[in-house]
Amino acid sequence: MTDIDETPAGLRDRGLPGEGLDARLVVDRVTFRLDVALTAAPGDVVALLGPNGAGKTTALRALAGLVPLTGGHLRLDGAALDRTPPEARPVGVVFQDYLLFPHLSALDNVAFGPRCQGATKAEARAQAAGWLARMGLTGHAGAKPRRLSGGQAQRVALARALATRPRLLLLDEPLAALDARTRLEVRAQLRRHLAEFEAVAVLVTHDPLDAMVLADRLVVVEHGRVVQEGTPSDIARRPRTDYVAQLVGLNLYRGQADGHTVRLEAAGPALTITEDLSGPVFVAFPPGAVTLHRDRPTGSSARNLWRCEVAGLETHGDQIRADLTGTLPLTADLTTVAAAELGLHPGAVVWAAVKAAQTHAYPA
Structure with missing residues (x-):
C-alpha cells in the first residue's frame, strides 16, 4: 500500500x-x-x-x-x-x-x-x-x-x-x-x-x-x-x-427434526441426517451429493433414497444438471459420461440417493 x-x-x-x-x-x-x-x-x-x-x-x-x-x-x-x-x-x-x-x-x-x-x-x-x-x-x-x-x-x-x-x-x-x-x-x-x-x-x-x-x-x-x-x-x-439455496447451488428443505430423522413439511418424505436435532430445521445438500440409478439400488449405503422422474437436463459447467421431480424434487449433478450411461432424458425414471453424511441440518 x-x-x-x-x-x-x-x-x-x-x-x-x-x-x-x-x-x-x-x-x-x-x-x-x-x-x-x-x-x-x-x-x-x-x-x-x-x-x-x-x-x-x-x-x-x-x-x-x-x-x-x-x-x-x-x-x-x-x-x-x-x-x-x-x-x-x-x-x-x-x-x-x-x-x-x-x-x-x-x-x-x-x-x-x-x-x-x-x-x-x-x-x-x-x-x-x-x-x-x-x-x-x-x-x-x-x-x-x-x-x-x-x-x-x-x-x-x-x-x-x-x-x-x-x-x-x-x-x-x-x-x-x-x-x-x-x-x-x-x-x-x-x-x-x-x-x-x-x-x-x-x-x-x-x-x-x-x-x-x-x-x-x-x-x-x-x-x-x-x-x-x-x-x-x-x-x-x-x-x-x-432463492438463496438456488444462488449458492444447494437443495434445501424444511421440516421437523426428531433425533436423526427429519420429516419434511407438506406430507413430504423423511430424511436421515447425522446431526441430533429437535424441532423446525432446514436440511441442505449440494447437487453433487446426489447419485442416480436406473434401478433401485440394493447394495447402497445411502440412507436417503427416492424414486424420481427427470424433468429437465442442462449443461452446468463441465457437468450435466438434472432437474428431478417425484417423491422429493431436487437437482443432481453428474458427468456427461454418467448421464449417457444412464440414458437420461426428460421423462426417464431414476432412483436418487444421498448419504446422511452429505446432508447438513440446522435450526430453522
Missing part, C-alpha cells in the same frame, strides 16, 4: 471519526412496500442481493436521496439524512451504466465532483489526476468515454464517485455491463479498491459471485423484506429460502 500522504483524500481517511450507516428504509408504493434495515460500520462493504423486483434498487435510490422515505430513518455518521437533498449528501454513486459525461474527458469527468464542491479548476484536475493514477488510467486522462473500454469506464466512474470524498459509496450492479473476461479482471480491481475504502460501501447485485467476492456481509432481500443476512460463508452454508 502506498504511504498515506500519497493516497487521494477520501481513501483510508483514518483521521475522520465515523459511526457508519444506521438506516431503516421504508418506501410505500401502490403495490409494493420496501421495509429494509441496514447497519454498517466504516470500512464495511455490504451487498444487497435479491431477485428482480425484490427492492434492491429502490433501497439504493433511497440511500442516495433519489427516492423519498415514507417511514423509518437514515443516519450516516450520526447525522440524519432523511430530509437532506441528494446533492448535499456525502454519498458517491456508481451507476450500472456509469453515466459518464460523454462530452468530457476522463480527467474532467473525475474533476466534476470536486468542482461542484468548490475546488478551483486546477485543484479539481490535480485531484482527478491522482485518482486516475490510482486506478491505473493516467494514460487515458484525455480520452472521452466513447474511447474507453468497459473496464476503463467502470474505473473512471468509480474514481468520479470517490473524488467527492463520500462517507457512503453506492454501487448499482457495477459489473453488469462488462463481458465475462473483463468482469474477472475488474472484479479483482474493484475488490482491492473497496478494501482500501474507509467509509461504508453498499453494493446492489443479483450476481452471487460478485456479492461473495466483493462484500464482507450479505443482506438478502425478497419482496421488499430482509430474509437473511450474514457473512458470505454463513449464507452459503445455511441458506434460509429457496
Whole structure:
C-alpha cells in the first residue's frame, strides 16, 4: 500500500471519526412496500442481493436521496439524512451504466465532483489526476468515454464517485455491463479498491459471485423484506429460502427434526441426517451429493433414497444438471459420461440417493 500522504483524500481517511450507516428504509408504493434495515460500520462493504423486483434498487435510490422515505430513518455518521437533498449528501454513486459525461474527458469527468464542491479548476484536475493514477488510467486522462473500454469506464466512474470524498459509496450492479473476461479482471480491481475504502460501501447485485467476492456481509432481500443476512460463508452454508439455496447451488428443505430423522413439511418424505436435532430445521445438500440409478439400488449405503422422474437436463459447467421431480424434487449433478450411461432424458425414471453424511441440518 502506498504511504498515506500519497493516497487521494477520501481513501483510508483514518483521521475522520465515523459511526457508519444506521438506516431503516421504508418506501410505500401502490403495490409494493420496501421495509429494509441496514447497519454498517466504516470500512464495511455490504451487498444487497435479491431477485428482480425484490427492492434492491429502490433501497439504493433511497440511500442516495433519489427516492423519498415514507417511514423509518437514515443516519450516516450520526447525522440524519432523511430530509437532506441528494446533492448535499456525502454519498458517491456508481451507476450500472456509469453515466459518464460523454462530452468530457476522463480527467474532467473525475474533476466534476470536486468542482461542484468548490475546488478551483486546477485543484479539481490535480485531484482527478491522482485518482486516475490510482486506478491505473493516467494514460487515458484525455480520452472521452466513447474511447474507453468497459473496464476503463467502470474505473473512471468509480474514481468520479470517490473524488467527492463520500462517507457512503453506492454501487448499482457495477459489473453488469462488462463481458465475462473483463468482469474477472475488474472484479479483482474493484475488490482491492473497496478494501482500501474507509467509509461504508453498499453494493446492489443479483450476481452471487460478485456479492461473495466483493462484500464482507450479505443482506438478502425478497419482496421488499430482509430474509437473511450474514457473512458470505454463513449464507452459503445455511441458506434460509429457496432463492438463496438456488444462488449458492444447494437443495434445501424444511421440516421437523426428531433425533436423526427429519420429516419434511407438506406430507413430504423423511430424511436421515447425522446431526441430533429437535424441532423446525432446514436440511441442505449440494447437487453433487446426489447419485442416480436406473434401478433401485440394493447394495447402497445411502440412507436417503427416492424414486424420481427427470424433468429437465442442462449443461452446468463441465457437468450435466438434472432437474428431478417425484417423491422429493431436487437437482443432481453428474458427468456427461454418467448421464449417457444412464440414458437420461426428460421423462426417464431414476432412483436418487444421498448419504446422511452429505446432508447438513440446522435450526430453522
